[in-house]
Amino acid sequence: MTLLIAIVIVLGTSLGAIGFGRRSRSSSATMSNWAVGGRRFGAVLFWFMNAGEIYTTFAVLGISGYAWALGAPAYLAFTSVSLSYAIGYWLMPKIWRAGRKHGLITQADFFTARFDAPWLGAVTALVGIAALIVYVQIQLVSLSLIVRLTIGSAISPDAAVVVGALLMLAFVFLAGLRSAAFAAGVKDILMIVVMVLLTATVAGKVGASSFLDIFHLAEQQHPGIGSFPGIDPKSPTTSVWLMTSALNVALGNWVFPHLFQVSYSAASGSSIRRNAIWQPLYSLAYFFIILLGFAALVAGTKPEGGNLNAALLQFVSDKYPGWVIGLVAGTGFLLALAPGSVLLLTSGSLFARNVVGLAGRDLSDRSTLWICRLSMTVFAAVAVWLTIGQSKSLVDILLYAYSAIGMLAPGVFLSFLWRRTSAAGVLLGIAAGFVALLAPFAKDFWAAQLPAWEPGLIAMGINAVVAVLVSLCTPAPGARATAVGLDLTAPTAGPVTEAVRSAPHAGEASPA
Amino acid sequence: MASTQRRRQRRSGRHRPYRWLLVLPFVWQVALVPVVNDVSAAPFSIPFPMAWQMAGVLVASAVIGVVFLLDERAGVAAEEADFIAATEDTAGARQHSGDRS
Numbered sequence: 001m002t003l004l005i006a007i008v009i010v011l012g013t014s015l016g017a018i019g020f021g022r023r024s025r026s027s028s029a030t031m032s033n034w035a036v037g038g039r040r041f042g043a044v045l046f047w048f049m050n051a052g053e054i055y056t057t058f059a060v061l062g063i064s065g066y067a068w069a070l071g072a073p074a075y076l077a078f079t080s081v082s083l084s085y086a087i088g089y090w091l092m093p094k095i096w097r098a099g100r101k102h103g104l105i106t107q108a109d110f111f112t113a114r115f116d117a118p119w120l121g122a123v124t125a126l127v128g129i130a131a132l133i134v135y136v137q138i139q140l141v142s143l144s145l146i147v148r149l150t151i152g153s154a155i156s157p158d159a160a161v162v163v164g165a166l167l168m169l170a171f172v173f174l175a176g177l178r179s180a181a182f183a184a185g186v187k188d189i190l191m192i193v194v195m196v197l198l199t200a201t202v203a204g205k206v207g208a209s210s211f212l213d214i215f216h217l218a219e220q221q222h223p224g225i226g227s228f229p230g231i232d233p234k235s236p237t238t239s240v241w242l243m244t245s246a247l248n249v250a251l252g253n254w255v256f257p258h259l260f261q262v263s264y265s266a267a268s269g270s271s272i273r274r275n276a277i278w279q280p281l282y283s284l285a286y287f288f289i290i291l292l293g294f295a296a297l298v299a300g301t302k303p304e305g306g307n308l309n310a311a312l313l314q315f316v317s318d319k320y321p322g323w324v325i326g327l328v329a330g331t332g333f334l335l336a337l338a339p340g341s342v343l344l345l346t347s348g349s350l351f352a353r354n355v356v357g358l359a360g361r362d363l364s365d366r367s368t369l370w371i372c373r374l375s376m377t378v379f380a381a382v383a384v385w386l387t388i389g390q391s392k393s394l395v396d397i398l399l400y401a402y403s404a405i406g407m408l409a410p411g412v413f414l415s416f417l418w419r420r421t422s423a424a425g426v427l428l429g430i431a432a433g434f435v436a437l438l439a440p441f442a443k444d445f446w447a448a449q450l451p452a453w454e455p456g457l458i459a460m461g462i463n464a465v466v467a468v469l470v471s472l473c474t475p476a477p478g479a480r481a482t483a484v485g486l487d488l489t490a491p492t493a494g495p496v497t498e499a500v501r502s503a504p505h506a507g508e509a510s511p512a
Numbered sequence: 513m514a515s516t517q518r519r520r521q522r523r524s525g526r527h528r529p530y531r532w533l534l535v536l537p538f539v540w541q542v543a544l545v546p547v548v549n550d551v552s553a554a555p556f557s558i559p560f561p562m563a564w565q566m567a568g569v570l571v572a573s574a575v576i577g578v579v580f581l582l583d584e585r586a587g588v589a590a591e592e593a594d595f596i597a598a599t600e601d602t603a604g605a606r607q608h609s610g611d612r613s
Contacts, residue, residue: 039603072559072561072562075561075565078541078565078566078568078569079542079568081569082537082541082572082573083538083541083572085572086535086538086575086576089576089579090531090534097595100595100596100599100602101595101599101602102602103602103603212556213557215554215557216554219554219559225559226554226559226560226562227549227550227559227560227561228545228549228561239545239549240546243542243543243545246541246542247538247542250538268592269588269595270588270589270592273580274580276580277573277576277580278573280569280572280573280576281569281573283569284569287566488595489591489595490591490594490595490597490598491598
């Protein structure tokens, strides 16, 4: 029963998504069409594209797990979306304009054009890919948990990770960006159904008088759970942790290559700005997820190996009938597969276009597509390798991913704000930031001096300072290049000379 | 040439002071976190810091909505329509579909 329902949901959505992606692809099969949806995403598709990238398995399993294990630190979820859009309202239309004006497809294209430096495009592409691989890990960890929920513990956790990766690759090979938006839409609706269903029935499952009573019971059993630092009074997750982590997420969010590309895909700046008004409200759904995490705690749920990521799934499989488990599992598969496919597609196109493209001549459709696919498979394998044998919380992995991508944030913001920003400044900023983030001496220093601070935010600050200082001593790029970030008005006269070489055709992402 | 570029860049960064309202969500959801952490009231049994963050989401939406309306009044939509028309060629799909066959 469980397995059947899960399979029906996943297969049904996949077929629908592929059909939807095909239908509109008739006119022109180009890189710009599958990577940025032909820049034609209106309000509805743009909404689901955004929501699809925000509400992933991280949202459901990671946040409920954090609520179960720590309590208050799960509130990070409420800050991530609203603060990102407060910045996005200003930033995303700029990215959209730059992309539209200069025919940009990837994030690295932007760096290439803004600094007239394809090598910087390649460097930023590699940084972006690294962060995306860490992000893929989140989907893999979740997929493996859901595989085990549906098939049973007969399959080992490591084998489940590999199965998860294969599922994701299968989905990616079949789907383009439009297909992913469709699958994202289905999974969002299913997620709301599941959340309402679980919340409506949860009080009876844990012996509370109403669903709100669960907060009361949790506070009774674990005094202090509802405020920082949470259940464990010695945990480093203090108010300062929330403040620095929330800022790090908000500043890094649009710098993720796939979200940068989402800005390109909009049909107009108004659709971006209008979306920014409503999208935060959607994050109130985290209320249900945190509630369920607390419910799992009150019910005394004990996930296998104390794995906090599995807390919600364990709770559901302890307390609910088979068809609910199947519904949760099917939804969970989609929650990982739809965003995961976008992450892999983005990393593949970055690699083919901005890394291999740097060395080679113009590549043919066929070879670009093959490079894309081959590199996506390799990246998925790397993510599997990183995932196997470790049991970090999904929230921690997410914060790692944000720390890594945060290294590109000063470059992006300065590009739009300061004419003098130079390629050397951006490069050395990235280098200094990574040293601050990864070097053992730096790590130890932050851990000792600022234990509650999110290290990613510290590294981002150092990165920004170095980028500014170096830019002051190095020449700014030419006027045509700086205009990519700073002159975002309509071109006045004459044909616009494209700052990047024209896009190679990648063909379709589907095998047809 | 360089000076016209510079002038246009300045014009594109035209001052819209009301956009600073977008800082408010950061004040609510970040700066005030330590202030509200020890409030013991629990509206609808929800721990106060959690209720505060949920209210913060509403505040953020409202603030972004207000800035949107002010932008509309400042004529951003009209300027943007011109931009879209002027960039039809570089937007991608059309340009590449032509040279495909």
